Amino acid sequence: MSSPEPQDELAGTEAPFVSHLIELRDRLVKSVIAIGIAFGALAIWPGPGGLYDLLAAPLVHSLPAGATMIATNVISPFLVPLKITLMAGFLLALPIVLYQVWAFVAPGLYNHEKRLVLPLVISSTLLFLIGVAFCYFFVFGQVFKFIQGFAPKSITAAPDIEAYLGFVMTMFIAFGAAFEVPVVVVVLTRMGVVSVEKLREFRGYFIVLAFIIAAILTPPDVVSQLSLAIPMCLLFEVGLIAAKVFIKHTQAPDADASSPSSST
Template sequence: MADSDNKSKDKEDELAGTEQPFVAHLMELRDRLLYCVYGLVVAGVLLAIWPGPAGLIDLIAVPIKAHMPHDAKLIAIGVFSPFFVPLKVLMMAAVLLALPWLMYQAWMFIAPGLYSHEKRFALPLIFFGSLLAYAGIAFVQLFVLDKMFSFIQRFAPAAVQATPDISSYVEAILSLYIAFGVAFQVPIVVMLLVRFEMVTIEKLKSFRGYFIVVAFVVAAVLTPPDVVSQLALAIPMCLLYEVGIVGAKYFASSGKKPEDEQSADSASS
């Protein structure tokens, strides 16, 4: 009996003695932020070497140029647009390239304060979230922009030639990248809600109909006023909601405390 009490006490005191003073936390935060900056600098230098700012602009301009006249080009209205717009695109691309490294630094900062059963699901969720962000941005670049510009061009009068400004174009697609990258985190949010017992899986299943309405409202707010981009955001959000419910079943069981698992086993037996 005494041995079992000692074992349970050891489990409860898993983090005992690991507390650090506030200054130590600030020093650790400073180091992790510096590592993030180093990673962004390295990613920016690599992208500046290849494909370069001009190459990045050519890449993101592919969807709209496919719906412009053969020799037409994007224009730069602002005096400093030819310099600042490629720089903005380079910085955004550096953040995307270094995203796993940034997530890893965030993990290294919070990991000492987590129990072992929490670490089992925290690290997979961090990298799964990064993959979902990449998937959302790739979905915009490879599918949404082409369909959206094709839909918009159908309403352009024959006397009007579309020659968009590079600055407004970059701002529009960057906002779409961010919107889809964030919206594709729906499974992560669902899993965390279940893991921290804020909602149950049964409640999420009964909330399906309401979430469909929420998804279309969010899509209407975050996307341009065209049907294609709104559907392209709302439908994946609904599908990812179902993915989150399935994933929540796994993380809800794998993230239990050891004593909870033992009590569940004894209850079932």
């Protein structure tokens, strides 16, 4: 007689729609609380002013002696450091926020899918933070020195703090997102949208695309463009290697192979 059909791993885990909404609300509340605690801690030390001084340090160090930043809006000296503190609080609480996302979706995933999601959550968090750190510690210093080197002697540099915040946010998002290339490659290949072999054939086009994206997102200087495009190309290669590993270890179990052989 034939063996019984393998049971669905998710059988009996269905929950009413209202229960999902309640759980989603609870997860969102926990995420907001985590961001609030991080914001409060940073507001106490080093404080909004200290955080802004830290964020502005790469630009201030490249300005001529005696030059300072200015505020053209009356409330900018209060509002801009507050926004920076909130941004830093979100980055500090990002692991907890992503954990809440993971905890919400995990019950609806098969075991082989869970083996994929958790590493992707961790790696995407680390890659985004590495991209932001790379932008702050390396790119900013080089870009500001390059720009000031071309500034005419008759111009006194006095950047506006709101404009600087907008520039920093754009650059952080650009570099953080660019460093997610390996995650995108892994997800696309694991979902079957494209194969690793096809992506290898697409390598030349991706290099051109990376330089186009860098030219659009970064200031019009060769330093920042190369600083974004080259890591994207290298991370694309890392993604190809990681995709093969993930596909191998996150395949769905073969029902026929796992079930007992039928007997007569």
